[in-house]
Amino acid sequence: MSDESENIPAKSRRRVTAQAVAERAGVSRSAVSRAFTQGAYLDQKKKAQILQVAAELGYRPNVFAASLQAESSNIVAVLTGNMKSHFDAELVEELLGRLTAAGKWPLVVSGEKVANAPSIEGLWGFPVDAMILRGGSMDKFVVEACAKLHIPLIISGVTVTSETADSVACRNADGTYALTRLLLERGRRRFAWIDGPTGVVTQESYRRERRKGVIRALEQAGLELVASCDSDYTYEGGLAAAETILRDHDVDALMCANDAMATGALSFVRKTLQLRVPEDLSVTGFDDVSMAGWPCFDLTTVRNPRTEIVDHIMRLLHERLADPSKPGEVVLVSADLVPRGTH
Amino acid sequence: MSDESENIPAKSRRRVTAQAVAERAGVSRSAVSRAFTQGAYLDQKKKAQILQVAAELGYRPNVFAASLQAESSNIVAVLTGNMKSHFDAELVEELLGRLTAAGKWPLVVSGEKVANAPSIEGLWGFPVDAMILRGGSMDKFVVEACAKLHIPLIISGVTVTSETADSVACRNADGTYALTRLLLERGRRRFAWIDGPTGVVTQESYRRERRKGVIRALEQAGLELVASCDSDYTYEGGLAAAETILRDHDVDALMCANDAMATGALSFVRKTLQLRVPEDLSVTGFDDVSMAGWPCFDLTTVRNPRTEIVDHIMRLLHERLADPSKPGEVVLVSADLVPRGTH
DNA sequence: CGCTTATGTGAACACGTGTGCAGAAAGTGC
DNA sequence: GCACTTTCTGCACACGTGTTCACATAAGCG
Structure with a gap:
């Protein structure tokens, strides 16, 4: 019937194979393979x-x-979470560029909620070299699954003590x-x-940690x-939360858990x-996203050292690929003050 | 020598195979394969x-x-370009979420410059179902290569007339x-x-197009x-360009090629x-990134309909996978005015 | 029991590649 | 011409899977 008219294009859509090149060039398939292999014996x-x-x-x-027999597939799974926060987006973007390079x-x-979605279930089918998680998408069972499947795991934004996983946070x-x-x-x-x-x-x-630092400093000053107010790490959420708080309270320092x-x-x-900032009121953030430095915001904040974190992720990745049995490492990077114009 | 101590862990790091499960369960390897195949004959x-x-x-x-014999690998390559512009970043983020879903x-x-980097050279080795390009990373030879290799190609941000590639732009x-x-x-x-x-x-x-719309409207009003000034689509670049222009010229409308x-x-x-905006001077952008709507900017701009574009990309993807021989399609979506407070 | 049908199963093949191995061809020294 | 080394090449295997095919077992029916 229409088998032919359907199959022939389907056939031709298939990838060109080494066999096809060999036949066309009048050589053995091995020769073709060797032509693409560095340092293999083959007549120039x-x-x-x-x-x-x-x-x-176009072969x-x-x-x-090839990766069926190779040790490594050179593929790395990256779980990004929702990227609502610009900091997450900037970090993931930098990470992807570095991985490609x-x-x-x-x-x-x-x-959203990628960790317990069916999508991650399908991910285990890939022979990935490693998995990199951004804090938001973390879940305990991912750590356990990676340990069982011997998949190197690197987590950022959250620290995890595990024999088989590394983590980086500020x-x-x-x-x-x-x-x-x-x-x-x-x-x-x-x-x-x-x-x-x-x-x-x-x-x-890290939600708890950021809050803890504030409470501790206030306690030492005899304050509380x-x-x-709980919000959602977004611009709109911060705006609404500020309204809620300032309507009912007289405050002179409004600290936010992130820059957005x-x-x-x-x-x-x-x-x-x-109101005038900082004359009437201080406003501060956390992360030091690129936007925070723009003159229109000039936000006093704390640097979450994005590049340094990505550096560590890449280092941990290489080290763990070189030695998979190396014990899990927890890297803490410093979060330095960035005093600008809103305090 | 140390062969044993090195090889044994290496062996054990290898993925668990169907053969291993079969031996452990006392069945044939075929049975294991069938256990994971929907609708295959196998005793409950x-x-x-x-x-x-x-x-x-953990198998x-x-x-x-599996994909060696399958028609489709379900893998889609996404070339993002540099993502300097927030619009690109937001679009890519939405696209990735949709693809996962x-x-x-x-x-x-x-x-940077991913299209002519060695990285793309390695990409051809993957049996991807399709390639999706963000305008910035486009280059003519990618279109030709995809055509030759029969890889469906979808480009956004730039329109391309090609038998084998689809494109979406506003x-x-x-x-x-x-x-x-x-x-x-x-x-x-x-x-x-x-x-x-x-x-x-x-x-x-699209650089030329955006400029052309301005020139045409001005010409019709007898103006020029x-x-x-040429800049680089970034916040810092726009700031510097504004300085350059306003130092030497007296203008009452400062239009920018994008929101950043x-x-x-x-x-x-x-x-x-x-200066007061808009009383003394109008400032406008293009894209309508989420930031543009924030009260602190309240930017008058033009909507580059991100979600609609991603919708089209997904539609084109499905249609082309269903019928690879379908002729190339160029989709133009409208770019509507978003009048806010800076004009 | 004999025949037919439904159900379950393992061997074998195909997918496309890199590489070990043995042997062929070619070059070198006498 | 002969022994020996170097360069080259094709065969065959391995990688891990899904699926066809022939066959085995069980069940239903007269």
Whole structure:
């Protein structure tokens, strides 16, 4: 019937194979393979001819077939989480660029709640060299699954103590502690804290840490928070949270758990309330995304050292690939104060 | 020598194979394969036992091996370009989420000048179902290579007429034309245009289009540009360009080729020059990134309909996978005016 | 029991590649 | 011409899977 008319194009759509090149060039399939293998014995003239025929036909050795016998697939799975925060987006972007430059192929799993979605279930079918997680998409069972399947795992944003997984994060508590001290020196006394969302188990640890640094510094000064509010790490969320807090409370320092919320809060304070920052009120963030340095914000914040973190991820990746049995490592990078114009 | 101590761990690091499960469960390898294949003849009891042993050992069928005989690998290559512009970043992020949700696995190639880098050379080795390009990373030879290798290709941001490639872009010229008309109605007469970088061949087409819409509207009003300046689509670049232009020229409408530069220009105009926008001067952008709607910017701009574009990309992907011989399609989506507070 | 049908199973093949191995061809020294 | 080394090449195997095919077992029916 229409078998022929359907099958022939289907056939021709298939990838060009080494066999086809061999037949066209009048050599054995092995020779074709050797033409693409560095340092294999093959007559120079023959090699040149094979490469030309290959170019004509558009042949490339199929990586999947080759990786069946290879030790490494050079593919790295990257779980990004939702990337609502610009910091996450910037970090992932930098990471992907670095992986590409290092000859690794990032297979990205993205979207909401990716860790317990069916998508991750399918991911285990890939012979990936390693998995890299951004904190938001972490879940305990991923760590266990990776351990069982002997897949090197690197987590950033959250620290995990495990024999088989490495993690990188900044010293969140130290960062907010230093920031709070700065505001105290500036004479601030009535502090409010806009926090991240509660209930996201995987972000709970650094959420708690950032808050802890504030509380500790205040305690040492004999103070406590005047107000606190949970939001969602977004600009809009920060704006709404600032409204909620400032409607009912008289505060002179509005600290936010990340920069996105801080810019939202800043907008509300300046545009809607027509208050002067920092004269009437301090507003601070966390992460030091590129936006925070723009003149229109000029936000006082704490640097979450993106490039340094990516450096560590790449280092851990290489080290663990070189020695898979190496014990799990927890890297803590410092979170330095970035005093600008809003404190 | 140390062969044993090195090889044994290496062996044990290898993926668990169907053979191993079969031996452990006392069945044939075929049975294991059938246990993971929907609708294959296999005794229910046996299947349950196999699945349990597989779970214990942490076995998953290797996708690479399976895809050797399969028609489709479900892997889609995504070339992102440099993502300097927030619009690109937001679009890519949405695209990745959609691909994941659709059961496709995005293999991301990222970074500067990715199209002619050695990285893309290695990409041809993967049996990808399709390639998706963001305009910035486009280059003519990619289109030709994809055509030759029968790889479906979808390009966004730039329109390409090709038998084998689809493309999606917005009506750039219409967008800037409408925007310019709005400013003319507002009474503006002395226009300046901050353009994208010259020399990036692959972005030349939409660069030209956006400019053309402005020129055309001005011509119809018997006007021409008072000043023009090339920049780089970034916040910092827009800020610097605004300084260059406003130092030497008296303008009442400062139009920018994208939102990032517009926010930079806005900062310079408001913070540094202490001018009132829009009373003293109009500032406009293009793309309508999420930032543009924030109260602190409230930028008048043109919507580059991100979600609609991603919808089209996904549609084109499915259609072309269903019928690879379908002729190339060029989709133009409208770029609607978003009048806010800076005009 | 004999025949037919339904169900379950292992051997064998195909997918496309890199490489070990043995042997062929070619070059070198006498 | 002969022994020996060097360069080259094709065969065959391995990688891990899905699926066809022939066969075995069991069940249903007269």
